[in-house]
Amino acid sequence: MPRLTPVAPSSATGRTAELFTGIKSKLGMVPNMMQTLGHSPAALEGYLSLSSALGGGLLTATQREQIALAVGQANSCDYCLAAHSALGKMAGLTVDQIRDARLGTAVDAKDEALVGFARKLVDENGHVDDADLANLKQHGFSEGEIVEIVLNVSLNILTNYFNHVADPKIDFPAAPELAAAGTCSSNGTCSTH
Template sequence: MSRIPQIAPESATGKAKDLLDAVKAKLGLVPNMTRALANSPAALEGYLGLSGALGKGTLSAKYREQISLTVGQANNCDYCLAAHSTIGKMVGLTPDQIRDSRQGMSVDPKTDALLGFARKVVDQRGRVSDADLDAVREVGFDDAAIAEAVANVALNIFTNYFNHVADTDIDFPRAEPLADSQETCSTSACHNQVA
């Protein structure tokens, strides 16, 4: 059970209601994470604003979902892995691409470089090397794409950490556990990592 209440759109008022109504109009539903974020309209608006802005950037929806899966796995966020596995399928990712993205890799060299870079940003807390930047540039990503990759990592760290704190009830089909995953998490939002 969620440790932060999930606000029902029909009982929300003011700015929270407006934001939840906008989410429903766009997605056709209101995910539990946004319901929990609605406790702070400022936090929900910040999340929606950055997510919306990045949706208009140079990185495709597939790349953004693959980064989300890489970061979600790095942070053991089962809520985000469930959500982004579902959304990933909606934007055209195959089950193999979803699995590989969670592992921070791809059979496509360009995608592999991007996901490897995203994972390094997470693991090294942004302190990547010149060689790390060169590797992502060499496959064709420009500085705008690099900036957006970092912004997507930050957005996903925010949602991963929020879901850990909130212990958000998962309302998407659970992501399949990775066979070789050794990572663990202490909240119930992370308990689908079963051997």
């Protein structure tokens, strides 16, 4: 049961109604998290603006989804894990890549550096050292991309924390439970070896 009531798109007024119309035209729906953010048009618009700006940045959609999955797992945000598992698939991530990102790892060395850094930012409250930055640069990340990694982590922490407080009903397929040392099938079911 949600702890904050979502604003139904049919009853939204003013700026919230305008924002909901834009969301629905882009996504085909207004997700429950965004309906709940709709209580504050300023908060919803701020979230949408930052998300949109980063969507036009240097990082690819798959990289942004890998970050979202790593951060969502680190913060135990079931809503974000469900949403970004679905969005990750739409962006081209495989079930294995989604699982790996949630675990803070990847098969590809550049992706491994990306999700490892994202997890370290969360785990260390942003306190990274010179070696962490050098590792990203050695894997081909520019300083502009590093800035965007930090901002994408921050955006996802924002939604994770908001969802912990609001507890919106999950309106995406639930993300599978992670097995300790396992594999995930193409339907998203994970099991141990």
